[in-house]
Amino acid sequence: MNPAQLSATVVDALASLVDQGALTLPDGVPAEVTVERPRDKSHGDYATNVALQLAKRAGTNPRALAELVAERLRASDGVAQVDIAGPGFLNITVEAGAQGRIAADIVAAGASYGHTETLAGQRINVEFISANPTGPLHLGHTRWAVLGDAIGRVLSAAGATVTREFYINDRGNQMNLFGASIQAVALGEPVPDDGYHGAYVADLAQQVLAAHPGILDLPADERLVAFREAGYALQLAEQQAQLEGFQTHFDVWFSERSLHDADDVTAQLEKLRAQGHLFDADGALWMRTTDFDDDKDRVLIRSNGELTYFASDTAYYVNKRERGFDRCIYLLGADHHGYVNRLRAMAACAGDDPDNNIEVLIGQLVKILQDGEELRLSKRAGNIVALQELVDVIGVDALRYSLARYPADSPLVLDVAEITRASNDNPVHYVQYAHARTCRMMANAADLGMALPDDFDPALLAHERDRDLLRALAEFPRVVASAAELREPHRVARYLEDTAATFNRWYDTKECRMLPQGDEPVTPANEARLVLVVASRTVLANGLGLLGVSAPERM
Incomplete structure (x- = not known):
């Protein structure tokens, strides 16, 4: 019996009390109640504070309501014991058979275990990275590549329809400077002071010259545009390839230019004028964002007719x-705090509810240490630590997991030696090794002729360590739903570490051996624990998958 099933049992008990007139709930019976694992195992398998939450509405005291609910729960299938603690907490112990059935349910669900319908019906756009196509992706982009992708994955697992989107900033003066920088190197001239100076510019110049041998013969204006467009295509292709190699997939690559090429910006602004929050002043067009808590109004079209970035x-x-899209999520860097209110105000000026339609997440900086010093800047990329070089030094799995296991708003310092060390002190190694151990156990079972039973007695998983592991595995859907609702995929990483520890304690318990010893025959208990091992492998693999980290079968 997992927390969701037990929650439904508690709801049924409440509904029964209401139907029989023993309980009055003016607002009706809740659709679900919170059921959690207690920290103290002596308090049972699960606990709920439903009596404390509903007592006032029911016109009674929590302890009295707890007594009523406990009486109904004790008669429910799968419930072994219900105790009342303190002012009205319900501590519930489930029957071994009901608890053991969790393993079979997980195996049957397979790759879909952990998925819920918590956010079903919501269409969510998650925009992240959105770098200029004028240079390599850097360390800041790397953190958002991990978190944005993982947020998209947990949102999808929670039932939302998710689009991961990269907004290509391919318009504006930075693009012209980019083209001028490549052209200057190709011509053997100095790069403009405000241009791009990394060694990658020389690489691009060589590639452009090789692909377009007649480019230097073009008239000056045409030549600059040709260098800009050719360099743009090469740099964007590099970003896309690096992100795919980093297990970060985008459903949409949206070009800023496309808004202007279709004259979409002007058309959208005219629609917004009808909302009543645009005004003309000093020859410019403004949005009155101060109506919605922005610190100042924002210019959309300058007096010279030039559109602003905000437009x-x-x-x-x-x-x-x-x-x-019902909700638009933006993931922005640490230097973008000022964008939060202006983006919310913009949504309000467009007639939307900023609390429901737009969400802005701000991430903090990351520092990578190697040999006790901050990782050296890249000569190729310029004054940045490039994503690809981080991958080359650290590896995809170690880098992704290490960035995913912390909240976005936490400043982060990572040490290369620590996050690449093959030891139990390294969280990614610890979790991956636990998964590999389950695979090895399954292979050993197959060598002995053991196979997953078509049916088994779940009551055989009655040892304390069996029950600890089952409770941990049963928590996975709740953890995923919480990670999605709070946009905090680090909750999945921390859960995996705790579950790996629980699995290892179970593995080290002699009474819980999965394989028969010596010439012992395979018993129903061995088969039941094989199901438990496969369930553990499923949860560890599914959890790592939500973080974009591989689940190796051997290490």
Whole structure:
């Protein structure tokens, strides 16, 4: 019996009390109640504070309500014992058979175990990284590549329809400077002072010249555009390839230019004018964002007719909403705190509810140490630590897991030696090794002719360590749902570490051996524990998958 099933049992008990007139709930019986694992195992398998939550509405005291609910629960299938603690907490112990059935349910669900319908019906756009296509991706982008992708994965697992989107900032003066920098290197001239100076610019120049041998013969204006566009295509392709190699997939690569090429920005602004929050002043077009807690109004079109970045951002947001997204999530860097209120105000000016339609997450900085010193800047990339070089030094799995196991708003210092060490002190190694151990156990079982039974007696998983592991595995769907609702995939990582520890304690318990010893025959208890091992492997693999980290079968 997992927490969701037990929650339904408690709801049924409440409904029965209401139907029989023993309980009055003016607001009706809740659709679900919170059921959690108690920290103290002596308090049973699960606990709920439902009596404390509902007592006032029911016109009674929590302890009296707890007594009523406990009486009903004790008669429920799968419930072995119900105790009342303190002012009205219900501590519930489930029958061994009901608890053991969790393992079979997990094996049957397979890759879908952990998925829920918590966010079903929601269409969510998650935009992250959104780097200029003028240089290599760097350390800051790396953190968002991990967290944005993992947030998308847990949102999907919680039932939402998710689109991961990269907004390509391919318009503006930075693009012209990019093209001028490549052209200057190709011509053997100095790069403009405000241009791009990394060695990658020389690489791009060589590639452009090789692919377009006649480019230097073009008229000056055409030549600059040609260098810009060719360099843009090469740099964007590199970013896309690096992110795919980093297990970060985007459903949409949205070009800022496309908004302007279709004259979409002007059209969207005209729609917004009808909302009543745009005004003309000093020859410019403004959005009155101060109506919605922004610190100042924002210019959309300058007096010289030039569109601002905020105009593009506004049109882009409206474009997302017109594509049918209920909620637009933005993941922004530590230097973008000022964007939170202006983006929320923008959504309000567009007629939306900022609390429901837009969400802005701010991430903090990351520092990588190697040999006690901050990782050296890349000569190729310029004044940055490049994503690809991080992958080369650390590896995809170690880097992704290490970035995913901390909240986005926590400043982070990672040591290369620590996060790549093959030891139990390294969380990613610890979790992956636990998964590999389950695979080895399954292979050993197959060598002995053991196979997953078509049916087994779940009551055989009655040892304290069996029950500890079953409770841990049963928590996975709740953890995933919580990670999705709070946009905190680090909850999955921490859960995996705790569950790996629980599995290892179970593995070290002689009374819980899965394999028969010596010439002993295979017993029903051995088969039941094989099911438990497969269930453990399923949870560890599914959890690692939500973080974009591989689940190796051997290490």
